[in-house]
Amino acid sequence: MRCRPRSPPATRARALRRTPTGRASRRSTTRSHRSRPSPVVELNRAVAVAMAFGPAEGLALVDALASEPALKHYHLLPAVRGDLLVKLGRLDEARAEFERAASLTRNAREKKLLLDRAAASQ
Numbered sequence: 772m773r774c775r776p777r778s779p780p781a782t783r784a785r786a787l788r789r790t791p792t793g794r795a796s797r798r799s800t801t802r803s804h805r806s807r808p809s810p811v812v813e814l815n816r817a818v819a820v821a822m823a824f825g826p827a828e829g830l831a832l833v834d835a836l837a838s839e840p841a842l843k844h845y846h847l848l849p850a851v852r853g854d855l856l857v858k859l860g861r862l863d864e865a866r867a868e869f870e871r872a873a874s875l876t877r878n879a880r881e882k883k884l885l886l887d888r889a890a891a892s893q
């Protein structure tokens with residue numbers, strides 16, 4: 772029996788999503804139309820954009836998420852915003868965001884970390 776060389780997992784995954792004609796399969800395109808990324812996924816995307824293209828680009832995406840009801844009491848939204856503001860040198864705004872994030876978390880260690888970041892932003 773001959774053994775075939777195995778392709779890397781990413782290559783296999785791409786191949787499964789493609790038809791023989793090279794077009795995306797109906798399954799993958801229908802899935803994308805049916806579901807919208809959650810607000811938390813969008814926040815993670817904003818962090819990735821900030822890492823790739825700079826804090827100003829990420830901050831624009833985070834600001835667009837500020838009115839999202841699902842993130843209203845989510846402490847990581849102001850924490851991310853505070854981090855991006857620090858990188859942009861907007862320390863007063865960053866301090867307020869870290870304090871807001873600290874008030875939203877129930878975890879004592881996170882609260883201390885966020886308050887320490889707020890104090891360091893003076």
